[in-house]
Amino acid sequence: xxERAALHQTRFRTPGVTPDxxxxxxGQKGAVLFPSLDRLIAFLRAYSSEGSxxxxxxxxxxxxxxxxLKTREVLLSFAAxxxxxxxxxxxxxxxAGGMVFTGTSRHFVKYRDSASPLGYDVLELxxxxxxxxxxxxxxxxxxxxxxxxxxxxxxxKLTPQRARPDEMRSPSPRYWLTAETGVGHAILNYIFxxxxxxxxxxxxxAPESAFDDQGKRxxxxxxxxxxxxxxxxxxxxxxxxxxxxxxxxxxEYGFRHPIELESASALFDDASLVLFRGxxxxxxxxxxxxxxxxxSLVRTDLGQGRSGDVxxxxxxxxxxxxxxxxxxxxxxxxxxxxxxxLEHQAWLARLxxxxxxxxxxxxSMASASDGFYLLDEGGIEGVPLGxxxxxxxxxxxxxxxxxxxxxxxxxxxxxxxxxRGNGFAFFDDEGPRVIAADxxxxxxxxxxxxxxxxxxxxxxxxxxxxxxxxLRYDKPRRLPLWGFGDEDDAT
Amino acid sequence: MSEEKQRTFDRWAEGFLLPLLTGETAQLQRFLPxxxxxxxxxxxxxxxxVHQDLLEAFTRRAGEIVRNTPLTFPEVGAAATAMAxxxxxxxxxxxxxxxxxxxxxxxxxxxxxxxxxxxxxPRTRGEALTRxxxxxxxxxxxxxxxxxxxxxxxxxxxxxRPPANVVALPRLRFVRQEHSERPMRDLLEEHALDLEDRIAxxxxxSPITHLLEHTSGTFRFGAADLxxxxxxxxxxxxxxxxxxxxxxxxxxxFGDALRELARDGTPPEFLAVAIAFIGELQVLEVLDERRGxxxxxxxxxxxxxxxxxxxxxxxxxxxxxxxxxxxxALHARDMMALRARASLRATQAxxxxxxxxxxxxxRASDLSxxxxxxxxxxx
Numbered sequence: 109x110x111e112r113a114a115l116h117q118t119r120f121r122t123p124g125v126t127p128d129x130x131x132x133x134x135g136q137k138g139a140v141l142f143p144s145l146d147r148l149i150a151f152l153r154a155y156s157s158e159g160s161x162x163x164x165x166x167x168x169x170x171x172x173x174x175x176x177l178k179t180r181e182v183l184l185s186f187a188a189x190x191x192x193x194x195x196x197x198x199x200x201x202x203x204a205g206g207m208v209f210t211g212t213s214r215h216f217v218k219y220r221d222s223a224s225p226l227g228y229d230v231l232e233l234x235x236x237x238x239x240x241x242x243x244x245x246x247x248x249x250x251x252x253x254x255x256x257x258x259x260x261x262x263x264x265k266l267t268p269q270r271a272r273p274d275e276m277r278s279p280s281p282r283y284w285l286t287a288e289t290g291v292g293h294a295i296l297n298y299i300f301x302x303x304x305x306x307x308x309x310x311x312x313x314a315p316e317s318a319f320d321d322q323g324k325r326x327x328x329x330x331x332x333x334x335x336x337x338x339x340x341x342x343x344x345x346x347x348x349x350x351x352x353x354x355x356x357x358x359x360e361y362g363f364r365h366p367i368e369l370e371s372a373s374a375l376f377d378d379a380s381l382v383l384f385r386g387x388x389x390x391x392x393x394x395x396x397x398x399x400x401x402x403x404s405l406v407r408t409d410l411g412q413g414r415s416g417d418v419x420x421x422x423x424x425x426x427x428x429x430x431x432x433x434x435x436x437x438x439x440x441x442x443x444x445x446x447x448x449x450l451e452h453q454a455w456l457a458r459l460x461x462x463x464x465x466x467x468x469x470x471x472s473m474a475s476a477s478d479g480f481y482l483l484d485e486g487g488i489e490g491v492p493l494g495x496x497x498x499x500x501x502x503x504x505x506x507x508x509x510x511x512x513x514x515x516x517x518x519x520x521x522x523x524x525x526x527x528r529g530n531g532f533a534f535f536d537d538e539g540p541r542v543i544a545a546d547x548x549x550x551x552x553x554x555x556x557x558x559x560x561x562x563x564x565x566x567x568x569x570x571x572x573x574x575x576x577x578x579l580r581y582d583k584p585r586r587l588p589l590w591g592f593g594d595e596d597d598a599t
Numbered sequence: 600m601s602e603e604k605q606r607t608f609d610r611w612a613e614g615f616l617l618p619l620l621t622g623e624t625a626q627l628q629r630f631l632p633x634x635x636x637x638x639x640x641x642x643x644x645x646x647x648x649v650h651q652d653l654l655e656a657f658t659r660r661a662g663e664i665v666r667n668t669p670l671t672f673p674e675v676g677a678a679a680t681a682m683a684x685x686x687x688x689x690x691x692x693x694x695x696x697x698x699x700x701x702x703x704x705x706x707x708x709x710x711x712x713x714x715x716x717x718x719x720x721p722r723t724r725g726e727a728l729t730r731x732x733x734x735x736x737x738x739x740x741x742x743x744x745x746x747x748x749x750x751x752x753x754x755x756x757x758x759x760r761p762p763a764n765v766v767a768l769p770r771l772r773f774v775r776q777e778h779s780e781r782p783m784r785d786l787l788e789e790h791a792l793d794l795e796d797r798i799a800x801x802x803x804x805s806p807i808t809h810l811l812e813h814t815s816g817t818f819r820f821g822a823a824d825l826x827x828x829x830x831x832x833x834x835x836x837x838x839x840x841x842x843x844x845x846x847x848x849x850x851x852x853f854g855d856a857l858r859e860l861a862r863d864g865t866p867p868e869f870l871a872v873a874i875a876f877i878g879e880l881q882v883l884e885v886l887d888e889r890r891g892x893x894x895x896x897x898x899x900x901x902x903x904x905x906x907x908x909x910x911x912x913x914x915x916x917x918x919x920x921x922x923x924x925x926x927x928a929l930h931a932r933d934m935m936a937l938r939a940r941a942s943l944r945a946t947q948a949x950x951x952x953x954x955x956x957x958x959x960x961x962r963a964s965d966l967s968x969x970x971x972x973x974x975x976x977x978x
Contacts, residue, residue: 575622576739579783581758582627584694589630589703596634597710599679599717 124212
């Protein structure tokens with residue numbers, strides 16, 4: 109049914125195919141025949157994770173094909189462009205269970221494989237009224253096109269899958285958030301209270317059927333740089349969904365779309381927003397409603413509430429507790445800091461001379477007015493001096509053998525010490541002290557004095573002394589010996 | 600008259616002598632007649648700073664061979680050497696080859712001969728160094744020639760600066776200058792000027808220069824050379840200079856000179872000094888290998904064989920407890936390298952040459968039994 113194409117062969121029976129620059133037989137189009145839709149999806153998933161679907165999208169069509177025996181298959185066709193692209197598609201299609209063909213209009217011949225590196229040509233064209241005829245080395249089959257599949261609709265129908273922990277992406281600078289109208293205002297106040305930069309809008313959809321009382325309504329938030337704890341809180345809140353954004357779409361936090369949507373951005377536009385929910389629902393916001401800063405929305409509501417409170421004269425009761433240090437019998441964990449008082453400065457200096465290079469490189473130090481703070485992420489045991497501190501929260505330290513009461517969680521501690529920024533908080537009897545992160549530096553830099561090398565003039569051996577002279581004549585004289593007498597001739 | 604001589608001396612010392620020693624541009628003066636020598640031998644520059652600078656420059660240059668040597672200038676030998684060198688350099692002026700001026704050349708050559716004849720054998724280390732410095736600086740100097748071209752003409756100035764009017768308005772007149780330097784040694788050795796013999800005579804009166812210039816012409820150990828070599832400091836400085844510059848040709852020259860010295864029935868003390876010099880030269884050559892210098896490995900024939908054979912003979916003398924070999928006191932590692940070189944040299948030179956060297960050492964050791972040769976030959 110097929111014969112191998114030969115090098116420098118110029119005439120082929122397959123209409124519309126020519127050898128390209130590499131000699132590979134290529135038509136204007138490429139076609140991949142899949143036995144079922146799920147194979148097509150597998151191909152799209154694999155291709156989108158390896159390359160960009162955007163390259164294929166302008167010319168890509170998905171046809172539902174049926175044979176004369178009513179067998180249904182799926183044919184993906186696209187502009188062939190080059191044998192490099194075809195090679196890449198063929199490689200992925202084979203894994204996904206597809207067969208790759210090339211041709212121009214109706215007749216598609218099998219694309220090259222390892223048995224025939226330059227491709228195949230048909231021995232005889234089949235007379236047929238079918239829309240497409242595929243020539244394979246095992247069969248020749250005609251297909252009628254029953255319809256087409258819209259790729260965008262196909263993508264929207266795919267259900268996101270829960271992402272494995274290792275697939276979780278790095279924190280995004282912004283997130284989308286949808287909240288049911290019942291909790292929307294509470295979310296609004298919460299976001300404002302924690303001073304998270306956000307914008308909010310109200311989205312409405314038309315009723316899906318005549319039985320719905322009203323259309324679906326949701327609060328839509330765009331949050332910038334939210335703390336991770338807030339994200340986790342929203343994620344766990346019923347009626348609230350967090351989405352990781354992409355260009356024109358967003359996938360629910362903790363889920364991944366089967367197809368890498370970043371490589372198929374041409375399916376989405378900036379004027380609308382497609383929200384992929386983890387359970388399979390897809391919300392399309394088209395067009396995007398106007399957004400307003402959360403701050404402006406909340407102030408109006410709070411103003412009304414306060415005026416009511418003032419009128420009734422009520423005041424909410426409050427409990428103010430101080431965090432205190434208390435001894436604990438729990439074993440010391442993460443002893444990564446020490447505080448050396450100023451009176452032990454000489455001991456510290458002497459100790460630094462004896463520290464091994466690795467310890468010296470890993471220890472960072474900050475100087476305070478009453479002592480020195482030393483940090484070592486790997487453990488401060490290398491500097492057996494001063495008061496050891498254990499890390500009870502991120503960059504929060506208490507003296508070893510002590511704990512904070514009430515026993516609040518590290519997250520709460522972090523919130524309480526929000527003002528410290530990226531500084532390091534050390535608790536002692538007088539309360540927390542914050543040392544700015546910039547104050548810490550490698551101990552070798554902090555303690556060593558600046559070297560002031562004295563310049564010594566040195567030159568290579570053999571290059572000593574000034575150079576050799578140049579000799580210049582005196583002004584020319586017509587009679588050079590004029591004026592010398594005979595008495596000058598004798599010594 | 601004496602005031603005129605002093606003014607000439609001042610101009611000469613400041614304009615020619617001092618720049619010559621410091622490596623700047625030395626301005627040649629009028630020819631210096633031998634009649635001025637009596638004044639120049641004892642005169643000091645009127646400017647005391649010039650005298651001080653002169654002594655410093657002399658000491659600095661001499662320090663390349665022997666450090667911390669007190670030098671005196673002027674003295675008769677150094678002054679005569681400097682005056683002769685000045686006149687020789689001035690004779691290379693091409694403008695002397697013209698009417699009226701041309702006739703002065705024979706008289707100046709006579710003056711130079713008279714001045715050279717007035718140079719005696721150096722009596723101190725300082726005198727030897729002073730003469731060498733003067734000759735080395737003059738022969739190592741150069742003459743700066745300038746070719747000036749404008750849109751119409753080309754001018755050549757040999758050893759003189761172009762006048763201001765020639766190089767004026769360089770852009771308007773398309774003035775271009777090309778500079779070149781011609782070594783003074785080449786100029787002095789031009790056959791047309793007939794100055795080579797005078798240069799050779801001057802070099803012969805400076806033992807240090809004579810030893811360092813051993814590759815030019817046939818070298819023989821003269822009495823002055825041996826006197827200089829009998830001074831340990833000078834000998835080491837000379838050896839160092841030879842090894843630092845190049846030892847190519849040293850073996851043939853010194854081997855030949857040693858053979859001649861031994862043939863003439865030379866007193867053992869002279870022979871001991873020459874052998875010590877050759878021995879030290881080879882020792883330092885071995886030690887200098889560490890600095891990356893590569894001494895010649897294969898001696899030639901004849902004189903070079905004798906030169907090479909001196910090293911194994913000296914090592915044998917040292918092993919036998921001889922006075923000559925006792926001077927080789929080295930670190931064990933250096934001694935090992937030296938022994939390896941000695942055995943190589945013995946193989947290369949052949950048994951006959953080594954035997955001849957042994958005999959020379961034996962003859963020289965007769966003196967060492969009587970007196971230590973390092974005390975010098977009357978210095």
